[in-house]
Amino acid sequence: MQYEERTRIATPEGVELELLLAGLGSRFIGECVDATLILLLLIALVLAAVLVGGAAGLIVLSITLGGALLITVGYHVAFEVLNAGRSPGKRVAGTRVVLEGGEPIGLRASTVRNLARLIEGPLVLYVPATISILATRHNQRLGDLAAGALVVREPAPPRRRLLRRRRRRGASGDARPAAAGMRLADWDVSAVTQEELAAIRSFLARRESFAPDARRGLARGLADRLAAKVSGPPSGVDPEALLEAIAEVKSARS
Numbered sequence: 719m720q721y722e723e724r725t726r727i728a729t730p731e732g733v734e735l736e737l738l739l740a741g742l743g744s745r746f747i748g749e750c751v752d753a754t755l756i757l758l759l760l761i762a763l764v765l766a767a768v769l770v771g772g773a774a775g776l777i778v779l780s781i782t783l784g785g786a787l788l789i790t791v792g793y794h795v796a797f798e799v800l801n802a803g804r805s806p807g808k809r810v811a812g813t814r815v816v817l818e819g820g821e822p823i824g825l826r827a828s829t830v831r832n833l834a835r836l837i838e839g840p841l842v843l844y845v846p847a848t849i850s851i852l853a854t855r856h857n858q859r860l861g862d863l864a865a866g867a868l869v870v871r872e873p874a875p876p877r878r879r880l881l882r883r884r885r886r887r888g889a890s891g892d893a894r895p896a897a898a899g900m901r902l903a904d905w906d907v908s909a910v911t912q913e914e915l916a917a918i919r920s921f922l923a924r925r926e927s928f929a930p931d932a933r934r935g936l937a938r939g940l941a942d943r944l945a946a947k948v949s950g951p952p953s954g955v956d957p958e959a960l961l962e963a964i965a966e967v968k969s970a971r972s
Contacts, residue, residue, distance in 0.1 A: 725868070737820065739857045739930070740813040740869040742848065748962030749844070758788050790840070793830045798828040802927045808869075814929055818845055818856075818866045822927035827865040834861030872929045905950035907968045914944060918965045925958070937961060 723739045778828075797805035800932055803815035803823050815823050816832070823831070836848040838860045847859040856868055925933050941957035944964060951960055 723911065723955060725856065729961065736935070737816075738871045739809070741857055743858075744811045744813050744871060745851065745869060746807070748807035748811035748813055752794070752805050752808045753807075753840075755806055756793055758787065759793070760786055775798055784942045787840075791829075791835060793824070794832045794835070795828045798823050798832075799825050804925055812872050813869050814872055815867055815869055818868055820928075820932065823867055825867075827867055828940070831861040831865035831867050834859070855956065870929070881969050898915050902950075902963055902967050905948060905967050907971070909947035909963055910964060910968050911942060914947075915965060915968050918944075918961050921964065922958075 723741065724735050724736050725739055747909075762898060794805055797808075798815050803874075804813075808814060815828070817823055817827060836845065838850070847861075850859045850863070851857050854863070858868065862868065918940060921936055925937070928936065937957035941960045943949075945960075948960075951963070955963075
């Protein structure tokens with residue numbers, strides 16, 4: 719079924735990542751939530767214009783009615799760029815927009831993607847978008863194809879796993895095992911290349927924008943690839959803590 723389709727991508731860090739694609743059902747749920755919120759926003763603007771009255775109220779009313787579609791576009795662009803690819807509707811549906819390489823979506827791509835709503839969205843009852851999602855290999859609507867974007871699902875971690883993480887959290891709220899206490903001076907990272915160091919830095923700089931499962935998968939993939947090249951780390955080190963330590967030691971000795 720479409721909501722179970724997966725795709726594999728190669729990230730800039732050189733790690734193959736499997737993404738679960740969002741299907742028509744989850745995308746429909748997200749769109750319904752967002753459409754409801756946008757409608758409430760437009761109603762609020764109209765009521766504000768009526769209450770203000772006069773020339774100022776007329777200007778607000780004209781902008782609201784004349785620019786409803788552009789307000790819709792701006793709503794989606796703002797949330798996708800500022801909230802790691804998730805509008806409120808996507809958060810409810812458990813989905814997120816990313817670029818085809820797995821990177822976070824940026825302003826340009828999000829603008830292209832959402833301007834396409836003007837020709838495949840509400841004005842034509844989403845018929846072109848629906849056909850495109852059903853017909854394309856990666857469940858992409860026309861705006862996704864133009865922007866080079868994917869809508870992916872974010873499976874919620876099992877309840878037991880969440881409870882274990884909460885128990886492990888310290889006062890700082892960090893669920894990862896601390897790297898403190900590792901004797902970095904004893905580590906040998908001479909086999910780690912500058913290209914691999916750049917890949918580690920790229921991941922560490924972008925990790926907050928990844929979905930939790932994607933973040934863990936990338937960290938584990940990089941750590942597994944580099945583990946054989948590093949001597950000194952204790953066993954059982956968290957992958958992200960290991961990458962942070964490798965970057966620290968390698969940078970200090972470069």
